[in-house]
Amino acid sequence: MTYCAAIRLKDGMVFASDTRTNAGVDHISTFKKLYQYGIEGERFIVLQTAGSLATSQAVFTKLQNDIDQRTESNLNTVLTLFDAAQMVGECMRSIMNHAKAVANADIDGSFTSSFMLGGQIKGQPPELYMIYPEGNCIRATEDTPFFQLGESKYGKPILDRAVTYNTDVNHAARALMLSFDSTIHSNLSVGMPLDFVLYRNDSLTLPEGRRIDEHDEYFNTIRHQWSEVLRQTLIELPKCPDGYWK
Template sequence: MTYCAAIRLKDGMIFASDTRTNAGVDHISTFRKMYQYGVEGERFMVLQTAGSLATSQAVYNKLQNDVNTSAELSVNTVTTLFEGAKMIGEILRDVMEHAQMIANDSDSGTFSSSFLLGGQIKGQLPELYMIYPEGNCIRATRDTPFFQLGESKYGKPILDRSVDYTTEIKHAAEALMLSFDATMRSNLSVGMPIDFVVYKNDSFKIPEGRRINQDDEYFNAISRQWSEALRQTLIDLPECPAEYLG
């Protein structure tokens, strides 16, 4: 399993993906699930993946090969983010259909992957898309400013309660890190390192990003403070009436 999330804010975008993959408790590996594309000063995109690692890597390899060979249509030449999302959806469908044919397996779920594509092309607003295994996609809006892939249920409540379109980047970044902290505490199939990227709207710079490891001082500090704050808040809640306790 995996956990990926991306947030589209009025001032920027934040992307985070874990790197753990597992095929049972005795086969755990680390693989990158976030990829960056762009042309400095003209466009910036982030692609995040969840699902079948073989399918995800096949889609990524096709996208990267098109960039490397200066293909007529690639993530560096699409005119809109929506066009890029449609292109990735078509590649995804082709990869899944080919894998099913080779394996003679009618269960498409065996080869299923989903993607998040976010970024900005000069002259256009930043956008964020979720691309489904069927190849179709939906776009994040002001009312729904973030998307998640994979093991999302543990981290979603934190984002639901603390992040909206107007949230400052620094506070949304903190909430997203805590979302990953909550997920990793409750599900061993999600784990570090975490790839973390922040993009500021209209900068058209390809950010270096950060890989958050287990010994990351800031991540561990906010994790401890969040846990302590939750415990203290529980103590400070209005006292539970006796009739509730039997």
């Protein structure tokens, strides 16, 4: 399993994915699930995935091959991010249908993947899309500024409480770190290292991003401080009034 999340904010975007892939407790591997595309000063695109590793890797490979071979339509030539999301959806469906035909079976969980695509093309606003296994997609809005894939339930409460469209980019990044920390604590199928990318709107740069492992000093500082604050806050909450528990 995996956990991926992306946030579209008034002033920027934050993307994060774990790297753990497992096929049972005795077969755990590390695979990258967050990829960047784009042209410096012209477009910036991030693609994240959860689901079938074989399907996801095939999609990533096909998209990169189209860029390398300079096919007429690729992620570096599409006119809009919606077109890019449609391209990813069509590519995924083609690969899944091929897998279905080879296996002579219905498309089920063993073949399916989901994707999130976000970024910005020059002259257009930043956008974030969730792309479903069926190939269709939805766009993040000011009311719903973030999307998640995979094991989302453990980290979602933090994002629900801490992040809105107007949240500062750095604050949102810290909230996302804690969202991943909570998920890692509660689910063994999600693990480090984590890939993070922070983008400032209209910069049209290709940020290097950061890979966070278990030795990352800043990540460990805030996760330990968060745990201490939660424990201390619990102690300081008002006591139950007399007769509350009958």
